[in-house]
Amino acid sequence: MWRIAPLGLRDRFILSSTALITLLMIVVIFFVELERTAALKERAEEHASAIAQMMADLSENRLMYYDLVALQQNVERATEDEDVVFAIIFNRDARALAANEAAREIFPAELFEIGAEMGRLERGGVLKEELAFETTDGRDVEVLEVIAPVFVEDELWGAIKLGLTLENVNAEIQRTRLGLISLGFLGLTFGALGSVFLANRISRPLESLVEGTIRVAHGDLRHRIDIPPGDEIGELAANFNRMTTEILDDREKLEEASKKLLEAEKLATIGRLATALAHEIRNPLTAVKLNIQKIGQHPALSDLEREQVGIAETGVQQVEKLVKDILSYARAPQLHKDTFDLENLIEDALRFVEEPVEEKRIQLVKDFAELAPIDIDGDQLRSAFLNTLLNATEAVSNDGVIHVRTRLEETDTGTWAVVTIEDDGAGIEKSDFKAIFDPFFTTKSLGTGLGLTNARKVVELHGGRIEVTSEPRVGTAIALWLPYATTEPTSATDDNEALPEVHEVHPSH
Ligand SMILES: Nc1ncnc2c1ncn2[C@@H]1O[C@H](COP(=O)(O)OP(=O)(O)OP(=O)(O)O)[C@@H](O)[C@H]1O
Ligand SMILES: [Mg+2]
Numbered sequence: 001m002w003r004i005a006p007l008g009l010r011d012r013f014i015l016s017s018t019a020l021i022t023l024l025m026i027v028v029i030f031f032v033e034l035e036r037t038a039a040l041k042e043r044a045e046e047h048a049s050a051i052a053q054m055m056a057d058l059s060e061n062r063l064m065y066y067d068l069v070a071l072q073q074n075v076e077r078a079t080e081d082e083d084v085v086f087a088i089i090f091n092r093d094a095r096a097l098a099a100n101e102a103a104r105e106i107f108p109a110e111l112f113e114i115g116a117e118m119g120r121l122e123r124g125g126v127l128k129e130e131l132a133f134e135t136t137d138g139r140d141v142e143v144l145e146v147i148a149p150v151f152v153e154d155e156l157w158g159a160i161k162l163g164l165t166l167e168n169v170n171a172e173i174q175r176t177r178l179g180l181i182s183l184g185f186l187g188l189t190f191g192a193l194g195s196v197f198l199a200n201r202i203s204r205p206l207e208s209l210v211e212g213t214i215r216v217a218h219g220d221l222r223h224r225i226d227i228p229p230g231d232e233i234g235e236l237a238a239n240f241n242r243m244t245t246e247i248l249d250d251r252e253k254l255e256e257a258s259k260k261l262l263e264a265e266k267l268a269t270i271g272r273l274a275t276a277l278a279h280e281i282r283n284p285l286t287a288v289k290l291n292i293q294k295i296g297q298h299p300a301l302s303d304l305e306r307e308q309v310g311i312a313e314t315g316v317q318q319v320e321k322l323v324k325d326i327l328s329y330a331r332a333p334q335l336h337k338d339t340f341d342l343e344n345l346i347e348d349a350l351r352f353v354e355e356p357v358e359e360k361r362i363q364l365v366k367d368f369a370e371l372a373p374i375d376i377d378g379d380q381l382r383s384a385f386l387n388t389l390l391n392a393t394e395a396v397s398n399d400g401v402i403h404v405r406t407r408l409e410e411t412d413t414g415t416w417a418v419v420t421i422e423d424d425g426a427g428i429e430k431s432d433f434k435a436i437f438d439p440f441f442t443t444k445s446l447g448t449g450l451g452l453t454n455a456r457k458v459v460e461l462h463g464g465r466i467e468v469t470s471e472p473r474v475g476t477a478i479a480l481w482l483p484y485a486t487t488e489p490t491s492a493t494d495d496n497e498a499l500p501e502v503h504e505v506h507p508s509h
Helices: 011-064 068-078 099-106 116-122 167-217 232-298 303-330 342-352 353-359 379-395 449-460 492-497
Strands: 085-090 096-099 126-133 140-152 154-165 338-340 361-368 372-378 401-411 412-425 465-471 475-481
Touching: 011 068, 011 140, 011 154, 011 167, 011 353, 068 085, 068 096, 085 140, 096 401, 099 412, 099 449, 126 154, 140 167, 140 232, 140 342, 140 449, 154 303, 167 232, 167 449, 232 303, 303 449, 338 342, 342 353, 342 372, 342 379, 342 412, 353 379, 372 475, 379 401, 379 412, 412 465, 449 475
Parallel strands: 361 401
Antiparallel strands: 085 096, 085 154, 126 140, 140 154, 338 372, 401 412, 412 475, 465 475
């Protein structure tokens, strides 16, 4: 069992429009032919009636006087018209008095009878009938027969029977029919071509619309349907394109969100792992540190040995910082506030960077404003300053300059104590700028990538923000904005609610 494949929209359109054109053509041809045939027949009838009437007029007196010669002459004159195949003149007794010779030869005898018709004849009127004869020489002829009465003063004196061949009329009808059929074919051809053209014009955009939907359905959301606007299909395509753009946007947002979620989950896991590890390391590390210090103090050590112990001590210090950073990254967002002098805290932090400052012969420029002690978590902020200072010492080359400043700043949102650490070091590459606060983001071989993360966390917990301005190979300035709050210490949760957005500034290059 086989099935015919369903036709496509284009083929269906072509087929139906062609069928419609054909039907229209047939109807038009039918009516035109009907009209034309009627007109030709009418003309033939008028022609025949006119001749018959003329013969009747000419034959009036001749019939009265039985002038057979004149009647025969009338007949001969009438048959001079090439369409007239017979002309017969009857007297009032229905006797054929005159007829053309050819009629007598080829037409059957009943043609010369007029019995019943005589009774139907009226003054001024003619009888018409189409007849088909088989001539004596075996031809079929179609004839329009017209019978006109001959009245003499209200009395029927005879009748004229005239036969007009319909051969010419039929030939004309045939020609008309042929012409109409050729015209019909021409019309049909043009109509079919037109419908193919139209179908293509409609179906091409539709095909590209369908192709577009299939591609989009298969996940190619970047595919655009290229149909010029202007009609319904164009508008549909434009809406479709708009829809896919929106889907694409939404998908990208979704992907971005799930990436962030994954990242956050990953970080949380890393954080938990690192914290567990840091806790495990902390105690043995303290023992190692103490022992190294003890060994270092032994008087019997040679210079080389003392140097080696020093290297070991630095290593231990690095691990200690790592443990500290990880633990403060993982620490619950809580503050233990007390009244602290910012300048003292900064000096404390500076003490921890004495070694690199000395090693690199860094020029430290301090510029502290007169500030009243404020309510802050001293330990955590000290670490934040230290991390920022360490970054500056790591960024500068030998003989670099680091400015440490404090100032008071009045803004619409209140009064701020701003601590700025500015260096003339390597600066931050534009591509790294966005990531510097991300946990574990580092460009250093021995970096953990938690320094700025923790600093920001602490500053934000205080209700402050960090501003970074940097230019590669020129330097970096990091400003820690802290609310200049000299009131009673508040709980950390209250502070959390007031967290402002982190404000990052990148200079124009
Ligand atoms: N003052 C600065 N100058 C240039 N780059 C800086 C500066 N401060 C921070 N950065 C960039 O930001 C990155 C992140 O700093 P962050 O302090 O968080 O981590 P880290 O210094 O790499 O490692 P660690 O956790 O040991 O501090 C750095 O690796 C560095 O690329
Ligand atoms: Mg750092």
